[in-house]
Amino acid sequence: MKKIGLFVLIVAISFSLFAQGGAEEKQEEIRVLLANHPYGELLKEAIPEFEAETGIKVNVESLQESQLTQKLTTEFATGSSTVDVFMTRPLQEGLLFTKNGWYAPLDSYDFSDYPDPAVDIGKKDGVAYIVPLVTEWQVMYYRKDLFKAAGISVPTNFEELEAAAKALNKDGIAGFGSRGKGAASVTQISSYIYNFGGRYLEDNVAVFDSPEALEGIRYYGRLLGNYGPQGVVSMSWENLMPVFQAGKLAIWTDASVFYGQVVDPSKTQIPAEDVGVAQLPRGPKEDSPFIVASWGMSMSNKSKNSDAAKQFLDWATSKELAIEAMKRNITMARDSAWLDEEVRAMMNPGLIETQAHAALNGFPFDRPFMSAVGQARDLIGEVVIESINTKGTSSKLASLAAEKTQAVNDLLKADGEYGGN
Amino acid sequence: MIKSSFFERNLKYLFPLPALIFVIALMVFPVLYTLFISFSDWTLTSGRPLVFAGLSSYMKILSEPRFLDAVGRTFYFTIGAVLAEAVLGLTIAVILNREFRGKNPLKFILLLPLVATPVAVGIVFNLFYDPTIGFLNYVLSLFGLPQSGWVTDSTSVLPSLMLVDIWQWTPMIALIVLAGLAGLSSEPYESAKVDGATPVQIFFRITLPMITPTILTAIILRAVDALKTYDIIYAMTGGGPGYSSETLNILAYKYSFEYFNLGQASSILVFLFFLVLLFSLGVMKLRKRFEM
Numbered sequence: 001m002k003k004i005g006l007f008v009l010i011v012a013i014s015f016s017l018f019a020q021g022g023a024e025e026k027q028e029e030i031r032v033l034l035a036n037h038p039y040g041e042l043l044k045e046a047i048p049e050f051e052a053e054t055g056i057k058v059n060v061e062s063l064q065e066s067q068l069t070q071k072l073t074t075e076f077a078t079g080s081s082t083v084d085v086f087m088t089r090p091l092q093e094g095l096l097f098t099k100n101g102w103y104a105p106l107d108s109y110d111f112s113d114y115p116d117p118a119v120d121i122g123k124k125d126g127v128a129y130i131v132p133l134v135t136e137w138q139v140m141y142y143r144k145d146l147f148k149a150a151g152i153s154v155p156t157n158f159e160e161l162e163a164a165a166k167a168l169n170k171d172g173i174a175g176f177g178s179r180g181k182g183a184a185s186v187t188q189i190s191s192y193i194y195n196f197g198g199r200y201l202e203d204n205v206a207v208f209d210s211p212e213a214l215e216g217i218r219y220y221g222r223l224l225g226n227y228g229p230q231g232v233v234s235m236s237w238e239n240l241m242p243v244f245q246a247g248k249l250a251i252w253t254d255a256s257v258f259y260g261q262v263v264d265p266s267k268t269q270i271p272a273e274d275v276g277v278a279q280l281p282r283g284p285k286e287d288s289p290f291i292v293a294s295w296g297m298s299m300s301n302k303s304k305n306s307d308a309a310k311q312f313l314d315w316a317t318s319k320e321l322a323i324e325a326m327k328r329n330i331t332m333a334r335d336s337a338w339l340d341e342e343v344r345a346m347m348n349p350g351l352i353e354t355q356a357h358a359a360l361n362g363f364p365f366d367r368p369f370m371s372a373v374g375q376a377r378d379l380i381g382e383v384v385i386e387s388i389n390t391k392g393t394s395s396k397l398a399s400l401a402a403e404k405t406q407a408v409n410d411l412l413k414a415d416g417e418y419g420g421n
Numbered sequence: 422m423i424k425s426s427f428f429e430r431n432l433k434y435l436f437p438l439p440a441l442i443f444v445i446a447l448m449v450f451p452v453l454y455t456l457f458i459s460f461s462d463w464t465l466t467s468g469r470p471l472v473f474a475g476l477s478s479y480m481k482i483l484s485e486p487r488f489l490d491a492v493g494r495t496f497y498f499t500i501g502a503v504l505a506e507a508v509l510g511l512t513i514a515v516i517l518n519r520e521f522r523g524k525n526p527l528k529f530i531l532l533l534p535l536v537a538t539p540v541a542v543g544i545v546f547n548l549f550y551d552p553t554i555g556f557l558n559y560v561l562s563l564f565g566l567p568q569s570g571w572v573t574d575s576t577s578v579l580p581s582l583m584l585v586d587i588w589q590w591t592p593m594i595a596l597i598v599l600a601g602l603a604g605l606s607s608e609p610y611e612s613a614k615v616d617g618a619t620p621v622q623i624f625f626r627i628t629l630p631m632i633t634p635t636i637l638t639a640i641i642l643r644a645v646d647a648l649k650t651y652d653i654i655y656a657m658t659g660g661g662p663g664y665s666s667e668t669l670n671i672l673a674y675k676y677s678f679e680y681f682n683l684g685q686a687s688s689i690l691v692f693l694f695f696l697v698l699l700f701s702l703g704v705m706k707l708r709k710r711f712e713m
Binding site for chain 1: 464465466467468551552553554568570571572573574575658661662663664675678679680681682
């Protein structure tokens with residue numbers, strides 16, 4: 001009797017296991033890698049809705065941006081990847097990933113709502129691989145109260161910017177801040193180089209040792225060396241933002257994406273009405289701050305659930321979510337999101353104005369667009385640090401820049417990207 | 422029956438087999454694979470598959486000034502930190518090697534830095550070190566002393582990092598030496614006292630020679646670790662400012678995960694591997710001489 005009871009129990013348990021297994025088999029699962037970025041946070045909040053709507057289970061992992069690149073690259077390179085959809089940085093890893101065939105082609109995606117330059121960066125041989133998500137451009141955050149107290153108006157050119165930085169650099173407050181940490185500074189100094197008439201690459205040849213580019217690097221070094229916060233050569237945005245939020249920085253030039261955090265009352269000690277956003281002052285030659293598609297979304301070429309992955313991609317890059325993001329001061333790539341009346345009423349007018357200016361005049365790269373961009377940024381960073389450490393006066397800056405330009409050209413040659421095409 | 426006898430005959434091979442497989446899969450294979458990659462050209466940014474390239478990765482690395490600087494820094498960091506740890510650790514051990522009230526709680530407190538996570542330690546020290554809003558510069562300013570850039574200044578970054586290593590690992594040397602001191606026989610001390618030796622003489626003529634093998638063991642353990650230090654440096658400076666705190670391990674990390682140049686990264690790691698191996702063998706030989 002006992003044995004029969006046990007048998008029945010075992011059968012019952014195994015049936016229930018089978019039943020569960022069957023149900024799990026029916027439910028589709030995808031693995032999604034997101035960045036620790038405001039838009040990634042928004043997606044994480046909204047994913048339960050997507051799951052409830054479609055019945056697709058989404059396994060999310062969030063990573064800091066450089067860790068995300070590392071994880072994707074190692075997984076793809078070793079052929080062990082189970083990633084289906086992921087956030088990607090078109091300018092940082094786009095070339096590397098398209099070259100190795102790691103992105104899935106997006107033939108059926110409707111790109112009509114996106115600006116062409118943003119889509120073109122994710123294209124190879126006419127095929128698009130990346131849906132642009134977020135655009136960023138360079139802006140100048142400044143303290144309205146300090147400007148008012150010193151009787152200075154908002155600078156509109158580089159001479160005025162230097163004068164303002166000098167005048168506001170007092171009482172334990174640094175006059176001017178921008179990224180000084182080698183590789184991290186490359187994206188932010190780009191607009192300064194452009195405004196002096198220089199470039200990183202021209203027709204896939206490194207040219208940042210040109211007199212124009214050098215002038216930009218010297219100017220940046222002079223400002224940061226003289227009026228920057230202490231230890232600026234080891235500061236990226238994550239170090240500069242707390243200094244600005246603590247009220248110890250008068251002017252800070254960085255990407256537009258940080259506006260929401262700069263005025264978030266839970267993180268900052270300065271009242272939101274004292275924070276201004278203005279366009280980067282124009283330089284002697286140009287007025288073209290960078291405006292880039294900083295984040296995009298792609299599918300893995302090795303995805304085993306490409307239907308579910310496509311469904312997720314369509315949802316995660318939808319117009320509805322873009323509008324939701326815009327309401328949180330995340331600047332999206334979709335054109336229509338900028339035209340939405342509700343959004344325009346809610347957004348900071350400074351952001352809308354600077355975006356319009358950058359979209360019209362800006363340059364669509366903030367770093368050398370090449371596969372070995374990681375190493376190239378370190379090489380350019382050496383020149384930037386030398387300039388900051390010497391307050392822009394270094395006598396060997398030109399020879400150092402020439403040497404590093406040569407090194408970047410060697411990288412381009414080694415990867416078969418030098419010149420032409 | 423036949424089966425069981427097969428097992429019985431081969432028990433001595435079968436029982437260690439799981440451990441052997443474990444060692445081969447997780448230790449021998451990765452080292453050999455790294456060695457293999459170091460003789461290849463494998464750069465993910467080029468989109469080309471791995472090709473055999475002989476010694477070219479080594480040649481490129483050896484002609485790279487950053488590599489030579491990193492070798493220098495690795496030694497500077499290791500020697501500086503481990504020497505300070507040895508001297509401080511020995512001093513603490515000698516002080517603790519007598520009976521006094523509160524000795525056990527003190528030993529417990531000494532253990533705390535050892536169990537702290539290096540990354541967390543790095544973050545906390547970074548807050549102390551911050552030149553604008555940090556604690557240390559505030560203390561310096563209270564005493565009217567000049568402020569330091571700590572980890573943000575290329576001249577002070579390595580000593581600042583060494584200080585963190587010393588804070589965390591001195592207790593380990595102290596505890597090892599303390600265990601060694603507790604194991605010393607009391608006879609030489611008694612005869613020395615009878616002969617009228619001073620405490621200073623006793624320390625330098627008896628304690629130190631007898632404890633040297635233990636100190637050297639502690640130094641080997643620490644130095645091997647310090648040569649490979651990665652966590653504290655990566656968490657605190659990432660090798661910066663510029664390259665000024667870039668040690669071999671950090672450099673290898675950058676070459677592999679930021680530059681995706683796996684051939685050259687592996688050759689750096691093979692170099693580091695032999696460096697640690699040679700160093701350990703050297704100190705072990707030295708230790709044998711003291712044991713004689």
